[in-house]
Amino acid sequence: MRCYVNIPHPISGTISSASFHPQQFQYTLDNNVLTLEQRKFYEENGFLVIKNLVPDADIQRFRNEFEKICRKEVKPLGLTVMRDVAISKSEYAPSEKMITKVQDFQEDKELFRYCTLPEILKYVECFTGPNIMAMHTMLINKPPDSGNCKKTSRHPLHQDLHYFPFRPSDLIVCAWTAMEHINRNNGCLVVLPGTHKGSLKPHDYPKWEGGVNKMFHGIQDYEENKARVHLVMEKGDTVFFHPLLIHGSGQNKTQGFRKAISCHFASADCHYIDVKGTSQENIEKEVVGIAHKFFGAENSVDLKDIWMFRARLVKGERTNL
Ligand SMILES: CCCCCCCCCCCCCC(=O)SCCNC(=O)CCNC(=O)[C@H](O)C(C)(C)COP(=O)(O)OP(=O)(O)OC[C@H]1O[C@@H](n2cnc3c(N)ncnc32)[C@H](O)[C@@H]1OP(=O)(O)O
Ligand SMILES: Nc1ncnc2c1ncn2[C@@H]1O[C@H](COP(=O)(O)OP(=O)(O)OP(=O)(O)O)[C@@H](O)[C@H]1O
Ligand SMILES: O=C(O)CCC(=O)C(=O)O
Ligand SMILES: [Fe+2]
Ligand SMILES: [Mg+2]
Known part of the structure; x- marks a missing residue:
């Protein structure tokens, strides 16, 4: 996981034993995809934006498929369709205006193409290595808040690792693609640069007046006063x-529904952990509770089963996960 790169001495420009400064990289792997500058940026900040990576034609296909799902013309197996908490109890009408995000589209060929795009995987491999699993998929359709003024469209500050019962964390990466101009x-x-160097913090529901979406810990x-950075991105x-x-x-x-598509990838060489007795126990209880609603409480499923069942290999060999 760790590697060393010879950095030429800044003054002499040569690598001699006297001027050899080994540089340790912890969060990126050795390959020729990232420039040294990009690598250093991710190591330091915990994120990296690649401009114009996914072609418009692909984004249009994801949009078309999402609309079909919203109109109930297709019903992909295993898909979770989530409505915003502010409208979850309102009259039902199948339209994109009702849906705040879809998750687990691993069985939807059109949407899952996102997780297999060579241009995405090329970068993912810099973090996960060659055996790549798509662990969690989402298309987020952030609804307007202007109507209800409840600010329920906000996503509280969190670390995605809170949801994940596998490690090591450095071999996990999220790819998140803007489907339109987003500001x-x-x-x-919104990111807090450098916080990837810290530890996993306890998560819980924020105390927001307008309510908060299920599992948005x-x-x-x-x-x-910690510097927040707003990532303005183009389609x-x-x-x-x-x-x-x-x-x-x-x-x-x-007034628009802001769209992004994302996938969390992990090295297939990661291993599952037991989250009992950790700060992740609260999310495990919620996830298992929802699973019980679907499969019946008598059929005991644990978090690991749920993840193994949904995870898909996208490159290399399925070793552990
Ligand atoms: C499986 C592993 C999962 C891992 C976790 C994610 C990993 C993420 C990793 C990456 C990091 C990601 C970070 C993240 O993104 S974290 C957010 C991830 N969120 C989820 O995974 C939630 C997925 N959604 C669902 O499971 C369903 O849509 C739920 C269960 C919410 C509704 O179910 P269903 O659609 O069948 O609805 P229903 O009509 O039968 O209503 C049932 C009850 O639920 C109420 N309700 C409805 N909508 C909401 C809402 N939005 N907020 C609060 N409550 C809601 C509704 O009023 C009713 O209440 P009551 O009348 O009973 O009182
Ligand atoms: N003071 C705060 N306390 C807790 N969470 C906050 C706070 N400020 C921001 N956040 C969280 O960080 C997210 C991003 O903050 P940001 O200030 O960019 O957005 P916002 O407050 O929703 O909108 P605005 O652009 O009007 O400030 C918020 O949605 C919220 O989840
Ligand atoms: O608002 C978004 O698009 C991303 C939210 C997020 O961080 C998540 O779902 O894990
Ligand atoms: Fe997140
Ligand atoms: Mg604000």
Whole structure:
């Protein structure tokens, strides 16, 4: 996982034994895809934006398929369709306006293409190595908040590792692609650079007046003065980020539904862990509780089974996960 690169001496420009400064990389692997500058950026900040990575034609296909799902013209197996908490009890009408995100599209050929795009996997491999599993998939359709003023479209600051019962964290990466221009107005991603170097923090529901979406846990000891960086992205731009990086997204103040597609990838060489007795126990209980609703409480399923069942190999060999 760790490797050393010879950095030429800044003054002499040569590598001699006297001027040899080994550089340790912890969060990126040795290959020729990332420039040294990009590698250093990810090591330091825990995220990396690649401009214009996914072609418009692919994004259009994801959009078309999402609309078909919303209109109930297709019903992919295993898909979770989530409505915003502010409208979850309102009248049912199948339209994209009702859906805040879909998750687990591993059985939907059109959407899952995202997780197999060579241009995405090329970068993913820099973090996971050659055996790559798609662990969790989402298409987020952040609804406008302007109507209800409840700010329920916000995603509290969190670390994605809170949801994951596998390790090591450095071999996990999220790819998140903007499906349109995204800025602070429609609720872009917000990151706290460098927080991937810290540990996993306890997460719980934020105490928001307007309510909060199911399982949208956030970190509790939020430091107001910590520098937040708002990632303004164009259609097709993709950010890769570490699962310990603290991030969230702000309210959508526009009338449109802000769209992004994402996948969490992990090295197939990762291993599952037991989260009992850790800060992740609360999310495990919720996930297992929902699974019981679907499969019946008598059929005991644990978190590991749920993840193994949904995970898909996208490159290399399925070793552990
Ligand atoms: C399996 C492993 C999962 C891993 C976790 C994710 C990993 C993520 C990793 C990456 C990091 C990702 C970070 C992340 O993204 S974390 C967010 C991840 N969120 C989820 O995974 C939630 C997935 N959603 C669901 O499972 C369903 O949509 C739920 C269970 C929510 C509704 O189910 P269903 O659609 O069948 O609805 P229903 O009509 O039968 O209603 C049932 C009850 O639920 C109420 N309700 C409805 N909508 C919401 C809502 N939005 N907020 C709160 N409550 C809601 C509703 O009022 C009713 O309440 P009551 O009348 O009973 O009181
Ligand atoms: N003071 C805070 N306490 C807790 N969480 C916060 C705080 N400020 C921001 N956040 C979280 O970080 C996310 C991003 O913050 P940001 O300030 O960019 O968005 P916002 O407050 O929703 O919108 P705005 O662009 O109007 O500030 C928010 O959605 C929220 O989840
Ligand atoms: O708002 C988004 O698009 C991303 C939210 C997020 O971080 C997540 O679902 O894990
Ligand atoms: Fe997240
Ligand atoms: Mg704010």
